[in-house]
Amino acid sequence: MGGGISGHTTAMMLRKLLGKKHSVIVVTPNDKWNWIPSNIWVGVGVMKPEQVTFELKPIYEKLGVEYHQARATSIHPEGDGNYGPFIEIEYTDGRPEEKRKDRLHYDFLVNATGPKLKFEATKGLGPDEHSHSVCTFDHAAETAMHLDEEVERMRKGEKRTFLIGTGHGTCTCQGAAFEYILNLEHELQQRGVRDKAEIRWISNEEALGDFGMGGLHIRRGGYVVHARTFAESLFAERGIKWTVQAGPKQIDRDGVHYETLKGEELHQGFDFAMLLPPFSGVPLKAYSARGKDITADLFAPNGFMKVDADYTAKDYDDWRPSDWPSTYQNPSYPNIFAVGIAFAPPHAIARPRKSPNGNPIFPTPPRTGMPSAVMGNAVAHSIASMIKNGNTQASFAAPMSELGAACIASAGAGLLSGSAASLTVYPLVPDFEKYPETGRSLRYTTGEIGLAGHWLKYFLHYLFMYKAKGHPGWAWIPE
Ligand SMILES: Cc1cc2nc3c(=O)[nH]c(=O)nc-3n(C[C@H](O)[C@H](O)[C@H](O)COP(=O)(O)OP(=O)(O)OC[C@H]3O[C@@H](n4cnc5c(N)ncnc54)[C@H](O)[C@@H]3O)c2cc1C
Secondary structure, three states, X not given: OOOOHHHHHHHHHHHHHOOOOOOOEEEEOXXXXXXXHHHHHHHOOOOOHHHOEEEHHHHHHHHOOEEEEEEEEEEEOOOOOOOOOEXXXXXXXXXXXXXXXEEEXXXXXXXXXXXXXOHHHOEOOOOOOOOEOOOOHHHHHHHHHHHHHHHHHHHOOOOEEEEEEEOOOOOOOHHHHHXXXXXXXXXXXHOOOHHHEEXXXXXOOOOOOOOOOOOOEEEEOOEEEEHHHHHHHHHHHHOOEEEOOEEEEEEEOOEEEEEEOOOOEEEEEOOEEEEEOOEEEOOOEEEOOOOOEOHHHHEOOOOOXXXXXXXXXXXXXXXXXXXXXXXXXXXXXXXXXXOHHHEOOOOOOOOOOEOOOOOEOOOOOOOOHHHXXXXXXXXXXXXXXXHHHOOOOOOOOOOOOOOOEEEEEEEOOOOOOOEEEEEEEOOOOOOOOOOOOXXXXXXXXXXXXXXXXXXXXXXXXXXXXXXXXXXXXXXXOOO
């Protein structure tokens, strides 16, 4: 279920590992695959949606994957007495209403349904209301159109205020907003209107450069510094102003009302805002063989699926890296897995903080693409091994406490005019037993700015599109 970064990786790898007598089936509501990281470039108008997407049908036909353009609505892990485990689906390909619903039998199920974009969590948030988004390629294309309008006004001499960041106290994905603001600043320079723009950042991070990772440290110029120094210097050099520790409560046509960690109720005006929504799991129900609702057994209250993590309630200081899942297998049904954003994290990585009014203002754990694809790959190998050897336990692990992440926040999509802030983080979930000083390896946690990182980002765009299309040698390209 889900043909995004993690689900597509799982399906392709399963198809490669399993013989033709096995069926690999993908159920996903879109007819296109989207390389989401490049939506940033669509959102500033330097790439078109066609450059970051491709049609799924011919690719799945070529690979031998059965494809249903549909949304999964419920899981029946015990079947219904007559029929083994199945999911219920609803087609989204425009077929007549009476033919829209169906059920699909499975032996193994991988939930890779990603996030539900919860714009409704903040009044007035989102592209249907008063702010823009780059979470999907069509949101990003619409954002670029509005940006063009702003540029036209600035060319006529008007001053405009741009507000970029997170649209709720519990958002994640600060890295994406960070990349958007750098690209926006670069693009306004390129279009000759930078002097007419005030560019502002707003986020729920405790400090700039936290990215939901609970304080990131890097070695620079012989010193160990908080990533705050890196991020603040990038903003200061570009004349970008910032507000952190902010939880937006309402977005109006011309501004955001937000609360701070100190409990202040403040307002920031804007002419153009790109604010990310918080995430939850997509709405899926689960039923037992007798039709009893067992959704709460399979899913955490935030809608993400429970896997082999330790979900026992603990104080923030008591959690361990080993609480994080490693095989992404559901504890109740060993033939069900959840990968990518769809699995339920056991706890926050950034320290949970609340305003004096009791409203949470801190980033939920970052859910980046590289680990999502690595998990998909590991789960495909586990399932193939379970089929081959008849074992019920998954044997391939990809714990976030042993996975790194590379994040390149580029600015500009041209070959010569861009630059990029490149961050590598290892491990994603800090481990203070292994790395007592900062929780992470100072050798593999790095931050650099320059044109080379930008080239790499550009190269990765084409490389990952190539891989996702299943072109020759795709399996050799790492996640
Ligand atoms: C603007 C932006 C920039 C980013 N940049 C980076 C970056 O530079 N580096 C990085 O590592 N990460 C980046 N990320 C994060 C990265 O995109 C995600 O981590 C990744 O897409 C997660 O993969 P996924 O498979 O879990 O979810 P997705 O890729 O979102 O895929 C989920 C799929 O499930 C489908 N689906 C939804 N509901 C159902 C249903 N009911 N039934 C079946 N299918 C369903 C969806 O349509 C979608 O196709 C960025 C994110 C954004 C928004």
